[in-house]
Amino acid sequence: MRNRINEAHEAVENEETSSESAQRMVVVPGELIVSGEDFLPGDGARRNGEKIVATRFGLAEVAGRSVKVLAISGAFVPRRNNVVIGRVKDITFNGWLLDVDSAGTGFLSIEESPRFINKNEMDQFLAIGDVIAAKIWGVESKRMDLTLKGKGLGKLEGGFIFRVIPSRVPRIIGREGSMVGLIKEKTGCNITVGQNGWVWIKGNDIDSEIRARKAVEYIADKVFITGLTDKMEDWFQKN
Amino acid sequence: MSSMDITNLTKETFARLFAAGKRFDGRGLNDIRDFEITTGVSDKAEGSARIKLGKTEVIVGVKLAPGEPYPDSRDKGNLTVSGDLLPLASPRFEPGPPEFGAIELPRLVDRAIRESKMIDLGKLTMTNGKVWTVFVDIYPLNDDGNLIDAASLGAIVALSEAKVPELNELGNVDHDVKPKKKLPISDEIAPISFSFFKLGDSIVMDPTREEEEACDARVTFGLSKKGKQYLINSCQKAGKEIFTQEEVDKIMDILPKKFDEVNEKLKKFL
């Protein structure tokens, strides 16, 4: 049975790509990853003569000729198509300003609401302090343009939100949503994971919600574990 | 780390949780996190302590220096408690002039210590008409809620291990001589701070930062015990919500138990 993936989850390239046994090396900025003319430095790496060196702290991954460094810490860098969870900061004449816990401000135009909203009903739909799950459709230097049009997006009601380190989000989602799917299955909760590190959980009762949060935080805490799925099956037995 | 303001959703969440007597970390509403206190944070301080209360971390240093007595208390030493909400400790603390929390925290700790008479300031006079000034400096290193109560515990331990420096012939502190005389403090009295936070109809103790940000009001009591007698030495309510008579009574009933519980744990670090 095909795993029902909530469209709101970004299809993310999973860190546990090709072979789980592929050794990843922790590197610090300036450290040598590989030497050779053939290698192509990607994200987090650069060429220094013969050498490919790291330009950030993280896990160096060499796949074929491509060399990159996966982030394990650091701020959320917004990209087009990212789903983020944010808080309404202000209402302007033509939209809402959002705090998405990032260096830019999010802007949701009234045109991008899921259904028609009258200009004098704006605060009834979304008031200051409310929370939404939105998708980024445009990024400029100081701001992001957001939309609520799409499955799994909209005002978040009930449940609760909490934050994890943004670079751990891919682990929480898992390959094709498998990890978050597992948590949903084991706790019966609805979960939306924002690329900006904010996570929304809504369950049938408080205890399931608390358990789901614990599961997410357990995964987010660990930086480098292979066989995470097995470990989580184990965790759910014990918790 | 996030500096996103509290959302309506999160407030509702905590109101719901607290109403059901639950918290994310499994504690009861009046349960205080485990804490650990170490001393000797700085060898330049006359006394110092580092407290970890959950993920909240505060360091407190005590220094003594000769000074002038206040005109209306010439026969007593001085106590000055200060501190800073270091921008290091939280995304919410910005560099610049102190926000109110930075002003309030040391003042609350000050009053608890001063009114409990934990330090015998009368024994801090010198022969030349000067007196010792006791400086207690409080620095949070990581804010995960309840800084005031954590700071007060740290201050008690720092003061308990503090020594009075030796003076040289000129009446200045002689830094080369290791001080031996203990600061004149009462062994009995420990002015412990207890803060109670309110959200809706629930009252909660020792909140984490996200819990604290969801709450609407706080009342902090400085409590000490002499023999079998519990004494409230200081009190301050903060925030725009109210406390009812019933809530005040409930807090008065909890305080002695909490004092004994925390005092027992505190003794291990003294």
Next chain:
Amino acid sequence: MTKEFKRPDGRKLSELRPIVAKAGVVPNADGSAMFAFGKTIAIAAVYGPRLLHPQHMQDPSTAILRCNYDLLSFSVSDRKKPGPNRRAQEISKVTEWALLPVLDLKEFPNTVIDVQIYIIQADAGTRTAGINAASMALAHAGIPMRDLVCSVAVGKLDKALVADLSKEEEDFEEGEGATDFAVAKVANSDEFTLLQLDGKIEPETVKEVTRLATDVCKEIYEAQKKALKDLVDNEREEKKK
């Protein structure tokens, strides 16, 4: 120099005080670290990139690095009144200049990266310990950087060239007295990012002592690297059990 100069704590001339380096010490921060040279202990925390207020201070082409260095009041023998004084402001600025050359800030226009450095216990070399801690904290925060920055105070005691002066050595007055030279460099490259000196030293000797700094910085780099890697490897070890 004939007879080997005797340092008060018995160290060899190019020997550093025991180093302690740890990353991730402030959970709230985006990146953090502590670094100690003997009794000098520095702690650093990085927040950012985050939006810079007030708006007129924003730079649309790049993030701004804002460093704040200060001594805690009880880190020194004579209590320091809380709050940065002029010395602290100057050190904050040279620290910023020491770190900027390795950072790639163009990716984050209109933002600020705040680096907070506090000295918990001061026994000379505080700015160098601060820079070492800040460098680790910036890496921990995932800031794009081409290398780490290492810093140490080298100098001269009478005629002897030494590395990592203690407070006692800074106050040394015999013979030619003490010259204290704070240096920072890009870890794997011949690039000095901080040069600050007080004392009496001949130009030829400066050539020697800067080479000494480069030499001892290798040890500092190893400590910084290990502290950062320990954040991950610890968990890998746990998994093996």
